[in-house]
Amino acid sequence: xxxxxxxxxxxxxxxxxxxxxxxxxxxxxxxxxxxxxxxxxxxxxxxxxxxxxxxxx
Amino acid sequence: xxxxxxxxxxxxxxxxxxxxxxxxxxxxxxxxxxxxxxxxxxxxxxxxxxxxxxxxxxxxxxxxxxxxxxxxxxxxxxxxxxxxxxxxxxxxxxxxxxxxxxxxxxxxxxxxxxxxxxxxxxxxxxxxxxxxxxxxxxxxxxxxxxxxxxxxxxxxxxxxxxxxxxxxxxxxxxxxxxxxxxxxxxxxxxxxxxxxxxxxxxxxxxxxxxxxxxxxxxxxxxxxxxxxxxxxxxxxxxxxxxxxxxxxxxxxxxxxxxxxxxxxxxxxxxxxxxxxxxxxxxxxxxxxxxxxxxxxxxxxxxxxxxxxxxxxxxxxxxxxxxxxxxxxxxxxxxxxxxxxxxxxxxxxxxxxxxxxxxxxxxx
Numbered sequence: 021x022x023x024x025x026x027x028x029x030x031x032x033x034x035x036x037x038x039x040x041x042x043x044x045x046x047x048x049x050x051x052x053x054x055x056x057x058x059x060x061x062x063x064x065x066x067x068x069x070x071x072x073x074x075x076x077x
Numbered sequence: 078x079x080x081x082x083x084x085x086x087x088x089x090x091x092x093x094x095x096x097x098x099x100x101x102x103x104x105x106x107x108x109x110x111x112x113x114x115x116x117x118x119x120x121x122x123x124x125x126x127x128x129x130x131x132x133x134x135x136x137x138x139x140x141x142x143x144x145x146x147x148x149x150x151x152x153x154x155x156x157x158x159x160x161x162x163x164x165x166x167x168x169x170x171x172x173x174x175x176x177x178x179x180x181x182x183x184x185x186x187x188x189x190x191x192x193x194x195x196x197x198x199x200x201x202x203x204x205x206x207x208x209x210x211x212x213x214x215x216x217x218x219x220x221x222x223x224x225x226x227x228x229x230x231x232x233x234x235x236x237x238x239x240x241x242x243x244x245x246x247x248x249x250x251x252x253x254x255x256x257x258x259x260x261x262x263x264x265x266x267x268x269x270x271x272x273x274x275x276x277x278x279x280x281x282x283x284x285x286x287x288x289x290x291x292x293x294x295x296x297x298x299x300x301x302x303x304x305x306x307x308x309x310x311x312x313x314x315x316x317x318x319x320x321x322x323x324x325x326x327x328x329x330x331x332x333x334x335x336x337x338x339x340x341x342x343x344x345x346x347x348x349x350x351x352x353x354x355x356x357x358x359x360x361x362x363x364x365x366x367x368x369x370x371x372x373x374x375x376x377x378x379x380x381x382x383x384x385x386x387x388x389x390x391x392x393x394x395x396x397x398x399x400x401x402x403x404x405x406x407x408x409x410x411x412x413x414x415x416x417x418x419x420x421x422x423x424x425x426x427x428x429x430x431x432x433x434x435x436x437x438x439x440x
Contacts, residue, residue: 021260028264031280032271039184039275043177062279 023069031065038062083349084123088116091226091353095218100360103215103367119356129363138370145378152197153382156402157389159190164393184274187398191270194383194405201379202263205412206255208372209419212365213251216423219361220244223430226354230347231321235313235433242309243426246302250422253298258415261291266408273401284404288411295415299422310429317433321347358431362424369420373413380409 038058045051093115100114121127163186170179220243228236265287268280329340383406391399 024260024264028267032267035271035274035279036184036188040181043180043184066280066283 023072027065027069031062034062034065080345080349083346084119084353087346087350087353088119091357092222093357096222096357096360096364099215099218100364103364115353115357115360118360119353122352122356122359138374141371142374142378145375146381149197149379149382152193153386153389155193156190156386159186159193160386160390160394160398162186163395163398167395183395187274190398191273194270194402195267197379198263198266198405198409201376201409201412202259204372205376205416206259208368208416209251209254209259212368212420212423213247215361215364215368216247216426217244219357219364219427220247223354223357223361223427226350226357227430227433230350230354231324232313232317232433233320234316235310238309238313239306239430239433242306243430246306246426247423250298250302250419254295254415254419258291258295259412261287261294262408262411262415265291265411266405269401269404269408273397276395276397278397288408292411292414295418299418303422303425306426306429310433314433355431358427361427365420365423365427369416372416376409376413376416380406380413382406383409 038061042055042058045054097114163183166179166182166186170176220240224236224240224243227239265284268284268287272278272281272284325340325343328343329336332339383402387399387402387406390402
């Protein structure tokens, strides 16, 4: 249960933070790379419990 | 021997106080069920009178539903006001200078909507858990009353097998609901709301999977538990019929003079006990239905409000917010479905026990 709560909380905070950061970023040529990295971070957060439950890496 | 006297005797012998308390509580809370006592039910069943006044009950239900919708209307208006603000921000974004200001405002408004919805949804979630707990509790009161009656009717092996089976199923089912299924529904609602912040769908499929998974789990659990109980009941019914009929036959034919009288009065006692058991079963069914109706109406009213808000916000606010409000309404309906399936399982258990007690003459 605690795992679930922590996971949901961190997912929510990461999503919120990334949304804000993407908005406040100045226009630059690196924008699209940053966007891609952020989506990777979100994907890793979503998959974190799955990795934990299936033995951990 | 008059059957009335036998009925009175057996009624007094049964421990009915807790059941009567639950019935009175449910009647008070719901306002739908009039004051019914078990003795009342037994006499009405015997005389073939109507047990419930259906017109009155339908009227009460309709009024209750409208009342609940009206009380949840406030939340809908609040959400709609914020959505109109979002619509204004997105449409007039050019005149607010840089693009970032308006999108920042949109995100903050989305967070406000999330906070409002989550608070309200958490209340419905706790209420649903409460309702399920109360239903499981009334089953736990009902079983120790009905099973001994079943055993007294001669269903010894049925009683001894059904008692742990049904009790275990009720406990297991309510534990499953409380700790796994309902939290998963809540989690899916949380993810749906989280999805509404951004324009890109980040966690939408996760939320959908969780919601559909819970319905599947509930159906599976009900099928398994009901199947086990029904099969065990069917198997022991034949054994008990043999036992009772052997007893009656031996009494009738082997005891010289009074054998016939003894066998017949045994018959009458068994039938009266059977009637009481079934009357208690009917009381239990009414109790569970009364406990089911109010939470279902309340949560359905909340779901209707969410859906109406989603419909009203669709032209105004961003697509994600209107979609997630819609999904939230669906999640509330899922909670109702879970509650109803649980009540159905309890009803099936009561019906199985009521249908037992093969003591009639096998011709």
